[in-house]
Amino acid sequence: xxxxxxxxxxxxxxxxxxxxxxRKDKRVSEEWGRPLGILGRTAVLILIFHGSFVGCDVSVxxxxxxxxxxxxxxxxxxxxxxxxxxxxxxGWVFYEWVFWxxxxxxxxxxxxxxxxxxxxxxxxxxxxxxxxxxNPIGKIEIEGEEYEARSALxxxxxxELVEVEREDGFELxxxxxxxxxx
Numbered sequence: 001x002x003x004x005x006x007x008x009x010x011x012x013x014x015x016x017x018x019x020x021x022x023r024k025d026k027r028v029s030e031e032w033g034r035p036l037g038i039l040g041r042t043a044v045l046i047l048i049f050h051g052s053f054v055g056c057d058v059s060v061x062x063x064x065x066x067x068x069x070x071x072x073x074x075x076x077x078x079x080x081x082x083x084x085x086x087x088x089x090x091g092w093v094f095y096e097w098v099f100w101x102x103x104x105x106x107x108x109x110x111x112x113x114x115x116x117x118x119x120x121x122x123x124x125x126x127x128x129x130x131x132x133x134x135n136p137i138g139k140i141e142i143e144g145e146e147y148e149a150r151s152a153l154x155x156x157x158x159x160e161l162v163e164v165e166r167e168d169g170f171e172l173x174x175x176x177x178x179x180x181x182x
Contacts, residue, residue, distance in 0.1 A: 003060040007050040010064050015042055045094060123147070123164045123172060130160050130174075140174060149174045 053063035128142035
């Protein structure tokens, strides 16, 4: 039971330090608004440490003290000791995991989805050419860019001039038109 109390204290101290050092960080401040994920992932880490210490027949208190001392002592020798580098890389991965990669929305979702949506938003009523037969789905080209498109009505042959009528998510709905290309 004493070992569980030590792990509970380690959990509380870890969460407290995480909050203290990250509460003003704009990337992760929203995560503290819904801390259940942070608390859960930190609890998993503490349980892994606890299980490792018990499994290795090491006192849980001595195990946590070793981790803390290892961090404190290896800080100056970070570039000398490869084990320290491994420990800090593992710590950074844990930090990102606790906050569930807060920049993922900026890097992955916003960059790819918003970029495509912005480009496609400007395609309505633009003209292009069918680069494949649309029966009813195929590819069109507008200003050198290829897009998936669906024929609004009927079959459109490769090479015919088309105009974008509307967007439906990532799909463009087109119809044939007469006249010169834009």
